[in-house]
Amino acid sequence: MRENSQINSAEIIAIGTEMLLGDLVDTNSAWLSQRLAMLGVSLYRHTTVGDNRARVVAAMKEATSRSDLVVTTGGLGPTSDDITNECLGEVAGRKMVEYPEARQHVDEMFRRFGRKPTPSNYKQALFPEGTTLVPNPRGTAMGAMLEVDGTLFVTFPGVPVEMRGMFGDTIEPLVRERSDGSIVSRTLWFSGIGESALAEQVQEFLDASDPTVAPLAGQGKVRLRITARASTPEEAEGKIEPVAGEILSRLGDYFFGEGTETLESAVGRLLREKGVTISLAESCTGGLLAKRLTDAPGSSAYFLEGLVTYSNQAKERLLGVPHETLEEHGAVSEPVAEAMAEGVRKVAGSDYGLSVTGIAGPEGGTEEKPVGLVYVGLADSEGTMAERMDLTAWEKSREAIRERSANRAFDFLRQRLDGKL
Amino acid sequence: MRENSQINSAEIIAIGTEMLLGDLVDTNSAWLSQRLAMLGVSLYRHTTVGDNRARVVAAMKEATSRSDLVVTTGGLGPTSDDITNECLGEVAGRKMVEYPEARQHVDEMFRRFGRKPTPSNYKQALFPEGTTLVPNPRGTAMGAMLEVDGTLFVTFPGVPVEMRGMFGDTIEPLVRERSDGSIVSRTLWFSGIGESALAEQVQEFLDASDPTVAPLAGQGKVRLRITARASTPEEAEGKIEPVAGEILSRLGDYFFGEGTETLESAVGRLLREKGVTISLAESCTGGLLAKRLTDAPGSSAYFLEGLVTYSNQAKERLLGVPHETLEEHGAVSEPVAEAMAEGVRKVAGSDYGLSVTGIAGPEGGTEEKPVGLVYVGLADSEGTMAERMDLTAWEKSREAIRERSANRAFDFLRQRLDGKL
Numbered sequence: 115m116r117e118n119s120q121i122n123s124a125e126i127i128a129i130g131t132e133m134l135l136g137d138l139v140d141t142n143s144a145w146l147s148q149r150l151a152m153l154g155v156s157l158y159r160h161t162t163v164g165d166n167r168a169r170v171v172a173a174m175k176e177a178t179s180r181s182d183l184v185v186t187t188g189g190l191g192p193t194s195d196d197i198t199n200e201c202l203g204e205v206a207g208r209k210m211v212e213y214p215e216a217r218q219h220v221d222e223m224f225r226r227f228g229r230k231p232t233p234s235n236y237k238q239a240l241f242p243e244g245t246t247l248v249p250n251p252r253g254t255a256m257g258a259m260l261e262v263d264g265t266l267f268v269t270f271p272g273v274p275v276e277m278r279g280m281f282g283d284t285i286e287p288l289v290r291e292r293s294d295g296s297i298v299s300r301t302l303w304f305s306g307i308g309e310s311a312l313a314e315q316v317q318e319f320l321d322a323s324d325p326t327v328a329p330l331a332g333q334g335k336v337r338l339r340i341t342a343r344a345s346t347p348e349e350a351e352g353k354i355e356p357v358a359g360e361i362l363s364r365l366g367d368y369f370f371g372e373g374t375e376t377l378e379s380a381v382g383r384l385l386r387e388k389g390v391t392i393s394l395a396e397s398c399t400g401g402l403l404a405k406r407l408t409d410a411p412g413s414s415a416y417f418l419e420g421l422v423t424y425s426n427q428a429k430e431r432l433l434g435v436p437h438e439t440l441e442e443h444g445a446v447s448e449p450v451a452e453a454m455a456e457g458v459r460k461v462a463g464s465d466y467g468l469s470v471t472g473i474a475g476p477e478g479g480t481e482e483k484p485v486g487l488v489y490v491g492l493a494d495s496e497g498t499m500a501e502r503m504d505l506t507a508w509e510k511s512r513e514a515i516r517e518r519s520a521n522r523a524f525d526f527l528r529q530r531l532d533g534k535l
Numbered sequence: 536m537r538e539n540s541q542i543n544s545a546e547i548i549a550i551g552t553e554m555l556l557g558d559l560v561d562t563n564s565a566w567l568s569q570r571l572a573m574l575g576v577s578l579y580r581h582t583t584v585g586d587n588r589a590r591v592v593a594a595m596k597e598a599t600s601r602s603d604l605v606v607t608t609g610g611l612g613p614t615s616d617d618i619t620n621e622c623l624g625e626v627a628g629r630k631m632v633e634y635p636e637a638r639q640h641v642d643e644m645f646r647r648f649g650r651k652p653t654p655s656n657y658k659q660a661l662f663p664e665g666t667t668l669v670p671n672p673r674g675t676a677m678g679a680m681l682e683v684d685g686t687l688f689v690t691f692p693g694v695p696v697e698m699r700g701m702f703g704d705t706i707e708p709l710v711r712e713r714s715d716g717s718i719v720s721r722t723l724w725f726s727g728i729g730e731s732a733l734a735e736q737v738q739e740f741l742d743a744s745d746p747t748v749a750p751l752a753g754q755g756k757v758r759l760r761i762t763a764r765a766s767t768p769e770e771a772e773g774k775i776e777p778v779a780g781e782i783l784s785r786l787g788d789y790f791f792g793e794g795t796e797t798l799e800s801a802v803g804r805l806l807r808e809k810g811v812t813i814s815l816a817e818s819c820t821g822g823l824l825a826k827r828l829t830d831a832p833g834s835s836a837y838f839l840e841g842l843v844t845y846s847n848q849a850k851e852r853l854l855g856v857p858h859e860t861l862e863e864h865g866a867v868s869e870p871v872a873e874a875m876a877e878g879v880r881k882v883a884g885s886d887y888g889l890s891v892t893g894i895a896g897p898e899g900g901t902e903e904k905p906v907g908l909v910y911v912g913l914a915d916s917e918g919t920m921a922e923r924m925d926l927t928a929w930e931k932s933r934e935a936i937r938e939r940s941a942n943r944a945f946d947f948l949r950q951r952l953d954g955k956l
Contacts, residue, residue, distance in 0.1 A: 134578040136569030137751065139562050143583070148557030157555040158590060160583035162564070169579065176597075330558065394843070396822075400829025401815075404822025404843040411897050411933055413821070413845075419853065420843030422815070422825040428840040428883070432853075462849065476832050512832055 119264060121292040124155045124183035127173050129198050130272060131164035142187045142270075142277055149281060153289050154297035154343060155183065165189060170201040178205070178265045183289065188272030190255035192235045198269050199258050203242035206262045210240045216247060216256045223254045248284050252276045257284075298350035299341045300358055303375055304368040305525040309336050315364050325353050327361070333514070334521040335377065336368075367534055370525070377524035378406040384531040385416035385466075392527070393462035394420040395433050395454040397445065397471040398488065402520045418462045423454070433457030446471050446483050451491030451500040459493045466530075467493040470523050472503070474515045486515055490523040492530055499535070501526060540685060542713040545576045545604035548594050550619050551693060552585035563608045563691075563698055570702060574710050575718040575764060576604065586610060591622040599626070599686045604710065609693030611676035613656045619690050620679050624663035627683045631661045637668060637677050644675045669705050673697045678705075719771035720762045721779055724796055725789040726946040730757050736785050746774050748782070754935070755942040756798065757789075788955055791946070798945035799827040805952040806837035806887075813948070814883035815841040816854050816875040818866065818892040819909065823941045839883045844875070854878030867892050867904050872912030872921040880914045887951075888914040891944050893924070895936045907936055911944040913951055920956070922947060 126146055132138040143160040150157055158181055163169045170189070177184045189198030203210050216239035224231045241247065241258050248257030248268065255271040257280055268285055270277040290296075304312060309331035313320055316338070319327040325342035340357055344350035362369055370380040385392055394403050394417075404420030407413055421432050426445055429435040435453040443449045451471050459467025472488025479485035486506035492499055503522050505515050529535040547567055553559040564581045571578055579602055584590045591610070598605045610619030624631050637660035645652045662668065662679050669678030669689065676692040678701055689706055691698040711717075725733060730752035734741055737759070740748040746763035759782065763774035783790055791801040806813055815824050815838075825841030828834055842853050847866055850856040856874040864870045872892050880888025893909025900906035907927035913920055924943050926936050950956040 128581075132751075133565065133581065134568055135572050136565040136567070139560065139565045140581075141560050144554065144557040144560045146557070147555055151556050158584070159594075160549075160554065160561075160581070162581035164579070173580075330553075396825075399826075400834070400838075401817075401822035401825025401827075401841050401843070404817075405820075405826045406822075408821025408843070408845070409934070414899075417821075417845055419845060419849040420822050420841075421853075422822070422829070422841030422843070424829070424835045424838055424840060431882075432840065432842075461852075478835075513830070 119182070119261075119266075119292065120294055121155060121182045121266065121289050122294045123181045124150050124157055124185065125159040125161065125177050125181045126157070127170075127177060127184060127186045128160065128162040128272075129165065129170055129186055129189040130162075131166075131195075133162050134164045140187075142272065142274060145274070145278065146185055146187070146281065149286065150183075150185075150289070152297060152299055153286065154293045154295050155289060165195040165197060167197055167201060167204075170197060171204050174201060174205045174267070178263050181265060184265055184267045185285075186267070186269045187277055190238065190257070190269060190271045192237050192254075196237070199241055199245075202258060202260060202262075202267055202269060206242050206244075206260055206267075208242035208244055208260075211243045212236070212239050213241050213245070213247060213256075214239075216241065219250075219256055220254050248280050250276055250280050251283075252279050259284075295343055295345045296347040296350050297341060297343045298347050298354060299339055300354050301373055302338045302340070302358065302361065302369060303371045303380075304336045304338070304365060305334055305370055305377060305521065306529065307336065307365070307368040312336050312338075312365060312368070316361050319357055319361060325357055327357065334518050334525070367529075370528055376406075377521055377528065379410055381524050381528050381531070382407065382410045382413055382416065384528065388531065390465035390531075391416050391418050391462075392466045392468060393418045393458045393464040395458035395467065395469040396420065396422050397424060397429070397454070397469075398474040399470045399516050399520050399523075400424070402516050403468070403470065403523060406520060406524075418464045419458075421458055429454060429457075433461065444483065446473055446487060446489065448489055448491075448500045448502060451489035452493070452498045453491075455491035455493035455500070456498050465494060466527060467491075468523055468527050470519050472515070472519055474512045474519070475510075476512060486510055488515070488519045488522070490519070490526050492526050494530065540603070540682075540687075540713070541715055542576060542603045542687065542710050543715045544602045545571050545578055545606060546580040546582065546598050546602045547578070548591075548598060548605060548607045549581065549583040549693075550586065550591055550607055550610040551583075552587075552616075554583050555585045561608075563693065563695060566695070566699065567606055567608070567702065570707065571604075571606075571710070573718055573720055574707065575714045575716050576710060586616040586618060588618055588622060588625075591618060592625050595622060595626045595688070599684050602686060605686055605688045606706075607688070607690045608698055611659065611678070611690060611692045613658045613675075617658070620662055620666075623679060623681060623683075623688055623690060626688075627663050627665075627681055629663035629665055629681075632664045633657070633660050634662055634666070634668060635660075637662065640671075640677055641675050669701050671697055671701050672704075673700050680705075716764055716766045717768040717771050718762060718764045719768050719775060720760055721775050722794055723759045723761070723779065723782065723790060724792045724801075725757045725759070725786060726755060726791055726798060726942065727950065728757065728786070728789040733757050733759075733786060733789070737782050740778055740782060746778055748778065755939050755946070788950075791949055797827075798942055798949065800831055802945050802949050802952070803828065803831045803834055803837065805949065809952065811886035811952075812837050812839050812883075813887045813889060814839045814879045814885040816879035816888065816890040817841065817843050818845060818850070818875070818890075819895040820891045820937050820941050820944075821845070823937050824889070824891065824944060827941060827945075839885045840879075842879055850875060850878075854882065865904065867894055867908060867910065869910055869912075869921045869923060872910035873914070873919045874912075876912035876914035876921070877919050886915060887948060888912075889944055889948050891940050893936070893940055895933045895940075896931075897933060907931055909936065909940045909943070911940065911947050913947050915951065
């Protein structure tokens, strides 16, 4: 094994017939790609092959000639279909030997679950001779690390939580040490502005090459990713900082968070910081706002209640929307959105009330009120406001209309909490 | 082009740097795999490469030597990064020529959206000489169909809705005609029974090879897929029928649907068939039940309202849960689950009331009431019942606990509607 050889390029081989049958979508490759890209490693290829020895070996051999690092996922279980480490042994020309440490690990994990291993479970203790084991504190399958013709192979189980843990614990530090410099990325999230309007305001950064700034838009949100390469992470961060600062000074009103922030987590953070509470009144989103707001652990600190009022009767009885307002304007209207927000704020005794009413389709649209017409409402101690959203221009799915309506509602509240409305 | 050459093996090449950066999870390959498998085509490999000419060409050339059919997705847009058809031209040794039909299609699509094409948009009219065009009624990018050394290449755009439509309209009938026999699958869904208990009851079918029966379990549901190969679809269906019949006669109590059925769609179907209504009272699931039940179009026919009552006060005020019940048993308890279901049924005036209360974590657990303890409640005109769920044995995420609780609640209602409880 060449010590300390550089790792600048990588590819991923996902192993499992279930993916070739379309029974399982491979999310591991995207996750690994993102993490490797952040370490400055260029990804050349993802390959998926089935549990077939000849095809796994062929994929591994091809990858050896192309990349410094080959990461495999899947095929480390105890059944006869699980052949990844044997294939690695064949590619490396090493025989399979039992590793006592891995055998102990199998015993230990079974003990923890109060069960007894069968002889087949000890298959997970067999690795190509010369392998460095990758610890797996979350499952029975340890991984293998083995260099073949200057290419480092690492085998991971396919279970995402195990694979992610092993990557973070063992491979990430190793790759960081051996990659040629660092790539650092910072992701800024914006909402309440379209992609082209946003791009116009920061065009010179989008055209620049160091750092690069790449936009990605969807569902009413726009993401800018700023990426810099340098010999140290600090140096890369030093390149990003002034660009991020300038972008935020121009677009700060639309900025809602960094990295993995979502609109609902940004709203949750603001509610918590201000020590205020929220309640929700939903019609067409049918519980989606409540579900997303309570995805966050600890959301009970600021979320009081959510009322999903599909029927007009429920809007009247639970939220106190006046019968005549519903009669006069219809359930999908600005006055009803306002009355829903006011109503839920009042009955829940919360600081803020947020509402959505609209037509998510595919049925139920009319000429006057087509599928994609949505109103969001917001009430607080100073008053009530509502906004009309028009999602009718493109052919949108029910799911897309609901997601986008929820995003707009959260952004409405975010801007208010941020003092921008 | 060899006419009518057989298509028995295929692979998929997904093209796009965003996938290698982990910005996009490739779901197209799984979808295509499933559809091709149903046509009796064996999938050998998925490959993902970036928008890089040398790497796309290399991936295409490798695939030519292995498979009868190569389907590519992505890289058909109008920008300089979109190189799929040019790469196909290079692999085929054909020059790029403009297809008037494709140019007209670009004009027509732009007209429909009320916009004008720029010169770069006409790049989408260039294809390798000798290409058969694949119509795309949903977008500007037509696909290419071209045979290279006995391998049929088909290029699709990466936008799922466009790709799926083009596959169904054009490629599926062609492959069906040229594949060696038919594979037919039927998927049966079960809940309320564990995978191993279910497997025990149908073990001889799981061990058989024609048809094959494969189980897949997750989140409290188990799926059995029955697959048969024959020279005609009818013959394959004839093999499946008696096996499905026997399985259902043994496991019918746990069966909730076929194909793409979900627990919430099964429940929605039953509610609609019986002409009855439901309302929901949720604590730890925070709106997830309401969201899932209203994912289905037309759910307003049976769904009246959903109350997300996080706080004890909301449980008392909105649902009429007695203060002393909350005091004595705590919010996560069988009596409170029952009172929530009864309460929401009463206030909403619905035929059924369904409730969930539990501890989804990661915080908020105690020795007595740990994270993963959940109660579901169900009330109807004949009375009220509740069930304790223990999801504490494994380390589960908040998301998994919430999903699984929702599944259990829907299954509770399904069994009741089916007359099995």
